[in-house]
Amino acid sequence: MAVNLQAVHDEMIQVAYEAGRMMLAANPADIDKGTKLNSVDIVTETDQAVEKMVSERLSAAFPDIAFMGEETYKPGMRVGPEPTFVVDPIDGTTNFVHSFPSACISLGLAIDRSPAVGVIYNPWQDLLFTAIKGQGAYMTRVKGTTPQKLPLARTPRPLQGLDTALVAIEWGSGRDGVNYQIKTDVFKKLAATKETGGAMVHSLRSLGSAALNLASVAAGQLDMYWEGGCWAWDVCAGWCILAEAGGIMVSGNPGNWEPALEERVYLAVRGAPSGQKEIVDEFWKVIGD
Ligand code: IPD
Known part of the structure; x- marks a missing residue:
């Protein structure tokens, strides 16, 4: 199945901005916390609501692409070779619950179990990271401004140990x-x-x-x-x-x-x-x- 990676990337960015609006609108005081594996593996109603929105929008736009999300994962599920959205609705849920401004939505597309598109958005800093396989990676600091190519340094420094x-x-x-x-x-x-x-x-x-x-x-x-x-x-x-x-x-x-x-x-x-x-x-x- 041929996937239009550019179309996926463009839709993911719109979905990420919508998720960002949902995260910013959530009042941490009202967040209904629950836990999964143990007392520090936290899930909130916002994680679940964002994942629902993301899966509905991506599935409507790309009905042939499978979907795997953190909040709907069941033991035994696998990312197979078929094109699959791999989604964390809020990565950094603990920060989200504590209002520490370092959390994001993480939207990936895997094809043949290999990452082919990636979109990450931190709404607290209006920071967007994007990439399509073979086309470079970019960071947009504020919505609407020109994306900067990654890595940011003009001349990447050697790693010295x-x-x-x-x-x-x-x-x-x-x-x-x-x-x-x-x-x-x-x-x-x-x-x-x-x-x-x-x-x-x-x-x-x-x-x-x-x-x-x-x-x-x-x-x-x-x-x-x-x-x-x-x-x-x-x-x-x-x-x-x-x-x-x-x-x-x-x-x-x-x-x-x-x-x-x-x-x-x-x-x-x-x-x-x-x-x-x-x-x-x-x-x-x-x-x-
Ligand atoms: C977690 C965060 C955390 C990392 C954990 C992740 P979540 O994701 O990324 O920094 O240490 O391994 O599971 O639970 O906030 O979506």
């Missing part, structure tokens, strides 16, 4: 036993001095949204992003934008690149004229496999 890197990490909602242990170990090793076997990165950041972390790596504002525990809807759109900006996504399971629905480790590295492979090798060496 972990000890000069600004690295995004996230706690996510998996905090039990082995999850907690792996995350704390990685964070400690990244921050620790080289004398103690660490990387001594410039610093660590958490935007509280996987999609916005990926978009910031694509923009070249962050050098890397590591998270153990992402789902397809967290990364599909950002992956497309990252790749189109010259960045790379390295899975913790090397060789398996599909945006599968199982939770897994992701490591994203920004576009650079040199140093990508070296910094990935250094990363695995420091944190251990």
Whole structure:
């Protein structure tokens, strides 16, 4: 089935702006919170209402494209080879609930399990990231202004090693036993001095949204992003934008690149004229496999 990627991209942008209006109109004091896997895996009525609007609009415009959304996901569902929308209605729900202005809608299209279109919109900052496979990635700071090509730096800087890197990490909602242990170990090793076997990165950041972390790596504002525990809807759109900006996504399971629905480790590295492979090798060496 041939998909008109430009038409999908254009419709996704309109849908993202509508979702942004819904998020801004929601009063955090009225948000009816619920939880999913545990007490920090939060869902709100707005997540559900946005996903309903998105699925209705995308399905009406593109009835032949399958739909996978975070709020309607059921265990066992998979992103197959057929064209599939992969959607997180609010990525950064915890920020949304706390009125911390770092949350977005993340709209991806996967074809053959590979991200082909990505649209991410943070309405609090009126910040839009977009990409179509093979056509580059863009950021629009304020609606109606000229999009800027990503990465933002006119001459992308080489990556010079972990000890000069600004690295995004996230706690996510998996905090039990082995999850907690792996995350704390990685964070400690990244921050620790080289004398103690660490990387001594410039610093660590958490935007509280996987999609916005990926978009910031694509923009070249962050050098890397590591998270153990992402789902397809967290990364599909950002992956497309990252790749189109010259960045790379390295899975913790090397060789398996599909945006599968199982939770897994992701490591994203920004576009650079040199140093990508070296910094990935250094990363695995420091944190251990
Ligand atoms: C979460 C956010 C968070 C990340 C989690 C995601 P949600 O998505 O992106 O930053 O650490 O892994 O699941 O629940 O806000 O849609």
